[in-house]
Amino acid sequence: MSDPTQTDARRIAEEARDRVRFEEEALDLSDQVFRVARHLVGSREEAEDLMQETYARAFRSWRSFTPGTNLRAWLLRILTNLNIDRGRRQQRAPQTTSIDEHSDYYLYNKIEEAEGRPLDEERVIEKLSQGSIVDALAHVPHNFRDVLVLVDIGEFSYADTAQILDIPIGTVMSRLHRARRILKGELAEEVAT
Amino acid sequence: MTGSYFDPCEKCEEMMQPYLDRTLDDMQVQEAEAHLEGCSYCRSRYRFEVSLRRYVRTAAAEQMPVALKAKLAALRTPLQ
Numbered sequence: 001m002s003d004p005t006q007t008d009a010r011r012i013a014e015e016a017r018d019r020v021r022f023e024e025e026a027l028d029l030s031d032q033v034f035r036v037a038r039h040l041v042g043s044r045e046e047a048e049d050l051m052q053e054t055y056a057r058a059f060r061s062w063r064s065f066t067p068g069t070n071l072r073a074w075l076l077r078i079l080t081n082l083n084i085d086r087g088r089r090q091q092r093a094p095q096t097t098s099i100d101e102h103s104d105y106y107l108y109n110k111i112e113e114a115e116g117r118p119l120d121e122e123r124v125i126e127k128l129s130q131g132s133i134v135d136a137l138a139h140v141p142h143n144f145r146d147v148l149v150l151v152d153i154g155e156f157s158y159a160d161t162a163q164i165l166d167i168p169i170g171t172v173m174s175r176l177h178r179a180r181r182i183l184k185g186e187l188a189e190e191v192a193t
Numbered sequence: 194m195t196g197s198y199f200d201p202c203e204k205c206e207e208m209m210q211p212y213l214d215r216t217l218d219d220m221q222v223q224e225a226e227a228h229l230e231g232c233s234y235c236r237s238r239y240r241f242e243v244s245l246r247r248y249v250r251t252a253a254a255e256q257m258p259v260a261l262k263a264k265l266a267a268l269r270t271p272l273q
Contacts, residue, residue, distance in 0.1 A: 016272070023269045030265055034257035048261050055265045104206050108241045121241035125248055133252035152246060153253050177210055183249070 022062045026055065029072050036154040037079055039137055040146060050086075054079040073160045080146070080164055107184035111191050127191060136186035144179035147172055152180075201228055205235045209242055 030051070037054075038047040057078055058065075065074050111124045140148060150161040151172070158176075162169045205228045211217050212225045229236050 019270060020272070027262075027266055027269075030262060031257045034261070035254055038255045039253055044255070044258075048258065051257075051261060052264055052268070055268050059268055059270060104209050104242070105238050107245075108238050118237075121237055121244050124241050125244045128245075128248065128252075130252040133249055137249075137253060149253075153250055155250075173216075180210060184245075 019062055022065065023059055025071055026058055026062075026075060029075060030055070032072055032154070033075050033079065036076060036149055039134075039149045039153060040080065040083060040142075042138065050079060050083060053082050057082065070160060073156065073164055076150070076154070076156075077164045101178060101181045102185045102188070104181065104184070106181075107188045107191070110188040114191055128187060132187060132190045136183055136190065139186045140179055140182050144175050144182060147175040148179035148183065151176055202232060202235055205229065205232065206238075209235075209239060212239075213242060213246070 033054070034047065034051055037050055038044065041047050041050060054075060058075055065071065108121075108124060111127050112119055114127075137145065137149070146165060147161060150156045150164060151158070156164065158169050158172045162172045165172070167175075205225060208217060208221060208225045212222065217225065229239055
């Protein structure tokens with residue numbers, strides 16, 4: 001019969017090894033998690049605070065992660081839950097009643113109209129600055145922006161996004177559709193000014 | 194014909210996002226591609242959509258501060 005002290009020691013060593021592996025994998029993903037977090041909240045400072053809270057919680061509750069599943073989605077689920085807990089969403093209530101939503105071709109048409117002549121698509125893109133994209137994103141109401149950021153910046157599938165935000169896939173699709181139109185409306189306003 | 198007219202470009206515009214997201218069925222994909230093939234107006238707007246999505250992804254990518262990375266690493270459980 002094996003010595004119980006030795007069995008315990010082996011179990012503790014195995015657990016420590018699993019935990020270290022988990023922590024390393026989570027840290028390797030931190031750049032990608034930050035890229036999403038940065039646009040889910042209003043400022044870089046808020047994003048940094050949220051990242052620290054997220055990783056502190058993830059490291060504490062690492063046993064609840066199922067190995068072999070999507071760790072990046074698991075970390076973002078924690079992050080979005082913390083974001084809600086901190087009441088940031090309540091402070092920035094959605095302005096759904098005053099959203100300007102235009103058709104899909106609206107931005108392209110607006111840029112072409114401003115130039116007064118037909119343009120090829122590369123020239124149209126050149127009219128948009130990096131800063132204008134970041135500003136326009138910040139103006140998209142948060143419940144639409146969350147979906148847009150997860151899918152178009154985080155490159156999450158609809159299914160992962162639905163799981164992270166705890167909403168149905170149909171809601172992900174409809175919010176994404178509206179979010180892209182709102183974003184383009186915001187960009188068109190900048191082009192016009 | 195009065196009452197049954199529809200604008201194919203308007204329909205193409207409606208299908209643009211689902212086409213790019215690959216959520217259309219085979220028949221709709223064929224319909225969208227046949228229209229794009231013959232319509233330079235929609236084709237240039239399609240190319241713009243592709244470029245815009247790529248541009249939004251790169252323009253929004255902000256590098257994580259090195260100091261934050263160090264702070265996250267410091268949150269690891271100390272080795273016994």
